[in-house]
Amino acid sequence: MKIDLPTKTIQRLTLYHSILRDYIFKEVPSISSQQIASLLKIDDSQVRKDITFCHVQGKTKIGYDVAELKKAIEKLLGFEKSKDVFIVGAGNLGLALAKHDDFKDYGLDILALFDVDDDKVAQVINGKKIFHISKLNNLVNRMNVEIAILTVPHQVAQSVANQLVKSKIKYIWNFTPVVLDLPDNIKVCNENLVGNFLNFTKN
C-alpha cells in the first residue's frame, strides 16, 4: 500500500471488493455507492469517501464501472504483491484456512502447513504439503517466509509461538484463544472470535 489507509477503511474496501466480485460473476457492469451501502447497512457518503482513495470516478445515475473499481481496489490494497504464509497446526481450522481458495486472490499465498502428527505429515491439502513441525525453522529460512498462521491447540500455543520466534517469522496471525507472550519485534494479530461474538450479539 502506498498510502497509510485507516484500519476501518481497509476492512470496508475488502468488503466492497467482495461485492464487486459478485457483480462481475453476475455480469452486472455498474454499481452505485447506494447499492454498496445498502448491502453493508452503512451510509453511502462513507462509501463515496472510501472510494476517493481509489481515484475512480462514478457517473451520475449510473455509478461506478464494476471492473474498473475492482481493479483500483486491488491496486490500492496491493493484492497483486503476494505475501507468503505458513500455517502452523493442521487441525480442522488450519485445514479450513488451507482450503480457502479466495485468500490467493487477496495476496495471501499459503505455501505449506506444519503439524506434529506423523499421520498428517506428507499429505497434500489443496496443493499445499504438510511438513513435520521440526522442519519449520529450516523452511522459514529457505523460503524466506515471515508470516505464520497459528492454529495449534491452545495447550501448546505458547510453546509453538516460542519456536516461531526463534525462526525468522515476523508476523503471527493468532487463531488460538491464548494471549501469547512475545518479544516486541514480533507483530501479532489476535483473531478474537469471542470478542466479535459478544459485540455482535450484545443488543
Added chain:
Amino acid sequence: MKIDLPTKTIQRLTLYHSILRDYIFKEVPSISSQQIASLLKIDDSQVRKDITFCHVQGKTKIGYDVAELKKAIEKLLGFEKSKDVFIVGAGNLGLALAKHDDFKDYGLDILALFDVDDDKVAQVINGKKIFHISKLNNLVNRMNVEIAILTVPHQVAQSVANQLVKSKIKYIWNFTPVVLDLPDNIKVCNENLVGNFLNFTKN
C-alpha cells in the same frame, strides 16, 4: 450486559479474560495492569480504564486479584447467560468451530450443526449432532435459536442465508467471504479475515 460498553473495550476485556484464565491455570494469584498491558503491547492506563467498568480495586505493588477480576469480567460481559447457536455448514471450518470448547465458557453454546451432505448427517461432533439442512427451520422454531454461524461454501452462502431469513434466525455470524444481501431486521457480523490480514501485515 447492563451497560453499553464500547466495541473495543469488549474486545480488550475478552483478551484480559484469556490472560486471567492462563494465570489461574499457572496458579498465579495476582496480576498488575502493567503485566496485562505488556502482553497485549498496549498502554497500562488503557487497561486500568477498562477495568474500572468491572468495579474491582487493585492493590498497590500487588495488582488485581486474578480470580476476582476474572469473575467480574464474566459478570460484566454476561458469560453466564448462555446464547444458543446453530452452525450451518459442517465443513472444516464449521467442524473446527464446533470443536472449539472455549466458546461455552464465553456464553456461546453451539447446540447442533446442519449440512446437505447425507454422509455427515447424524454424526455427532463434540457432543453436537449434525442434522440435514431441511430440518433447520423446524429446529430453529422448536429450540428458539436466534443465532446462526454461517460456514457454507461461498457459492451457496446467499441461498442458505435466504433460508435462514425465512426462519426465526435474527443474527448471522458470516464466516463466508460473501457480502450477504439481507433484510434490515437481520443482524450480520462479517468475519472479514482478508481485511484483518491486510491491516495486520500492511507495515
